[in-house]
Amino acid sequence: MALPRRRHQPHKRARFLIPTISAVSAVLVLLFFCFSFLVPSPTDIDHFHHRRHYSSMNDGDGDGVGVGNGVPVFRVPTSGGVYDRDIWRSKNAQFYYGCSNASSKFAKAEDVTRPNRYLAIATSGGLNQQRTGITDAVVAARILNATLIVPILDKKSFWKDNSNFSEIFNVDWFISYLAKDVEIIKVLPHRRGRVWTPYTMRVPRKCNDKCYTNRVLPVLLKKRAVMLTKFDYRLANKLEMELQKLRCRVNYHALKFTDPILELGAKLVQRMRMNTKHYIALHLRFEPDMLAFSGCYYGGGDKERRELGKIRRRWKTLHISNPDKGRRQGRCPLTPEEVGLMLRALGYGKDTHIYVASGEVYGGEETLAPLKALFPNFYSKDTISSKQELEPFSAFSSRMAALDFIVCDESDVFVTNNNGNMAKILAGRRYAFIYINTKHLVELVLSSH
Ligand SMILES: *[C@@H]1O[C@H](CO)[C@@H](O)[C@H](O)[C@H]1NC(C)=O
Ligand SMILES: *[C@@H]1O[C@H](CO)[C@@H](O)[C@H](O)[C@H]1NC(C)=O
Ligand SMILES: *[C@@H]1O[C@H](CO)[C@@H](O)[C@H](O)[C@H]1NC(C)=O
Numbered sequence: 001m002a003l004p005r006r007r008h009q010p011h012k013r014a015r016f017l018i019p020t021i022s023a024v025s026a027v028l029v030l031l032f033f034c035f036s037f038l039v040p041s042p043t044d045i046d047h048f049h050h051r052r053h054y055s056s057m058n059d060g061d062g063d064g065v066g067v068g069n070g071v072p073v074f075r076v077p078t079s080g081g082v083y084d085r086d087i088w089r090s091k092n093a094q095f096y097y098g099c100s101n102a103s104s105k106f107a108k109a110e111d112v113t114r115p116n117r118y119l120a121i122a123t124s125g126g127l128n129q130q131r132t133g134i135t136d137a138v139v140a141a142r143i144l145n146a147t148l149i150v151p152i153l154d155k156k157s158f159w160k161d162n163s164n165f166s167e168i169f170n171v172d173w174f175i176s177y178l179a180k181d182v183e184i185i186k187v188l189p190h191r192r193g194r195v196w197t198p199y200t201m202r203v204p205r206k207c208n209d210k211c212y213t214n215r216v217l218p219v220l221l222k223k224r225a226v227m228l229t230k231f232d233y234r235l236a237n238k239l240e241m242e243l244q245k246l247r248c249r250v251n252y253h254a255l256k257f258t259d260p261i262l263e264l265g266a267k268l269v270q271r272m273r274m275n276t277k278h279y280i281a282l283h284l285r286f287e288p289d290m291l292a293f294s295g296c297y298y299g300g301g302d303k304e305r306r307e308l309g310k311i312r313r314r315w316k317t318l319h320i321s322n323p324d325k326g327r328r329q330g331r332c333p334l335t336p337e338e339v340g341l342m343l344r345a346l347g348y349g350k351d352t353h354i355y356v357a358s359g360e361v362y363g364g365e366e367t368l369a370p371l372k373a374l375f376p377n378f379y380s381k382d383t384i385s386s387k388q389e390l391e392p393f394s395a396f397s398s399r400m401a402a403l404d405f406i407v408c409d410e411s412d413v414f415v416t417n418n419n420g421n422m423a424k425i426l427a428g429r430r431y432a433f434i435y436i437n438t439k440h441l442v443e444l445v446l447s448s449h
Contacts, residue, residue: 087347088278088412100248102181109142113183116224117146119216120188120198121231126159127168127401128421129232134169135250136235138182139243140228143209144217147183149198150174151231159397168398170256177254181246188225198225208236209243252429257402264389265406271384272407276353276377280343281411283404283426284358285333285418291362296332297323299449300363328446330439334417336361337370338438338445343415344374353377355411357404381407 121137123130134151141148150165165171175184188196203215220226228234239247257265272279291298292311295318298304312318326332334342343352354375361367372378381390381403393399401422408414408426416423 118225119146120149120227122152124232127398161398198227199223269410278412279353281408283416340371340374
C-alpha cells in the first residue's frame with residue numbers, strides 16, 4: 001500500500017487516528033489498481049480511474065541490469081513516472097484532523113483508580129509489536145481501574161535488545177501525558193518493607209473488557225499486584241469509543257522516543273530532504289525467515305528451495321502445498337523489483353528519492369538491484385549517517401528500528417510490502433490508503449521475465 005502523508009497539520013495533534021489493530025478510519029480509499037507501465041499520464045489516485053493495460057514492461061529500450069550468466073533479467077523501463085499531478089499530497093487532506101481527545105464524560109484517573117490495584121505487563125516481540133502491547137496495557141489498566149507499572153520490555157525476542165522502557169521511550173512524558181487517563185508509576189512499591197513480586201498470569205488473545213473483569217479482576221483483588229506476561233494482542237480490537245480514543249492517545253501522543261533517538265532521527269530526515277523536497281519511505285521486509293515462513297517461491301530454483309527449505313524446518317506445523325500458487329494469487333510479500341515497478345506505475349519517476357528501512361534482504365544486492373536501477377537515489381540509515389553517529393544505537397535493534405520509524409513517519413509517502421505492526425501503526429497516522437492488487441502485479445512481472 002502507498003500512503004501519502006498529510007503534511008499540513010502540526011506534528012502532535014494532527015494525526016488522523018486509528019487504533020493499531022482495529023481500523024476506525026474516516027476514509028479508506030480502496031483502490032483496486034489496474035496495473036500499467038509506460039503510461040505517460042497517470043491519473044489522479046484520489047479518484048477511481050481505470051488504467052490501460054500493458055502486458056510487458058520490456059517494450060522500452062531501457063538499461064538492462066544483468067544478473068548472472070550475462071543475461072539481463074530485468075530491464076528498467078525508460079518511461080513511467082511522469083508528474084502531471086501532485087503525487088505528493090492528497091487533495092482532501094486538509095479536511096481531516098486528530099480526534100483522540102477524551103470527551104468531557106470520560107472520568108479522570110484520580111476518580112476511578114482504586115488503591116491497591118497494580119497492573120504490570122511484560123511485552124513481547126520487536127519494537128512495534130511491543131508498542132501495540134504497551135498501548136493495550138494502558139487501556140487494560142483503565143478497564144481494571146488499576147495503577148499501571150511502566151511496562152517491562154521483551155529482552156529475549158528474536159530481535160534481542162536489552163534496552164528497558166526508559167531507554168527507548170521518554171518515560172516521564174509517558175506518565176505525565178496520560179496522567180488524566182491512568183495512573184502510572186515506575187516501579188511497584190515495596191510491601192511490608194520488602195520487594196513485592198507481582199503474581200504472574202496470561203490473558204487470552206483479544207480479551208475484551210468483560211474478559212478482563214471476569215479473568216483478571218478477581219485475581220487482582222486477591223493478589224493486589226498482577227503481572228500479565230507475553231502481552232501482545234491481548235486486548236480486543238473492538239472496544240467502546242472512549243477506550244479506542246485512549247488507545248490513540250497512547251500510541252500517537254504518549255509514546256515519544258527518548259531525546260537521543262529523536263535527535264538522530266531528525267538529522268536523518270533533514271538529510272533526506274537536503275537534495276529533494278519530497279521522499280518516499282519504503283518498509284521492505286524480505287528477510288530469509290519471512291520468505292520461508294510465507295511459504296512462497298520466488299523463482300530462485302534449487303538454491304532457493306534448499307535455503308528456504310532449511311529455514312522452514314524450524315516451524316514443525318508449517319504446511320506448504322503449492323508455493324508457486326501463493327505468489328500467483330498475490331499472497332506473497334512483493335519483491336523489491338515489484339515494489340519499484342508499482343511506484344513507477346503510480347507516477348514516481350527515476351529522480352525520486354527513496355529511503356529503505358529493511359533488515360537482511362534475501363539474495364542481498366542481487367535482489368535489490370532492480371529497485372536501485374529504478375530508483376538510483378536509494379538511501380538507508382547506514383548510507384545517510386556515519387558509523388560514529390549510529391554507534392550508540394547499532395547494538396540495540398529497537399533503537400535502530402526507532403530511527404527507521406521516525407524517517408518513515410516523516411516521509412511524504414510511505415510504502416510497504418507487508419502488513420506488519422510498523423505498517424499498521426504508520427498507516428494509522430495517514431489518511432489515505434491504496435491497496436494494490438498484488439495478484440495482478442505479480443502476473444505482469446512473471447509474464448515479463
Ligand atoms: C485536544 O486537546 C489538546 C490539549 O488539551 C488541545 O490542545 C487540542 O486542541 C485538542 N484537539 C482537538 C481536535 O480538539
Ligand atoms: C471502575 O470504576 C468505574 C467508575 O467508578 C466503575 O463503574 C467500574 O465498574 C469499575 N470497574 C472495575 C473493574 O473496577
Ligand atoms: C533502565 O536502564 C538504565 C540504564 O541501563 C538504568 O539506569 C535503569 O535503572 C533501568 N531502569 C529499569 C526500570 O530497569
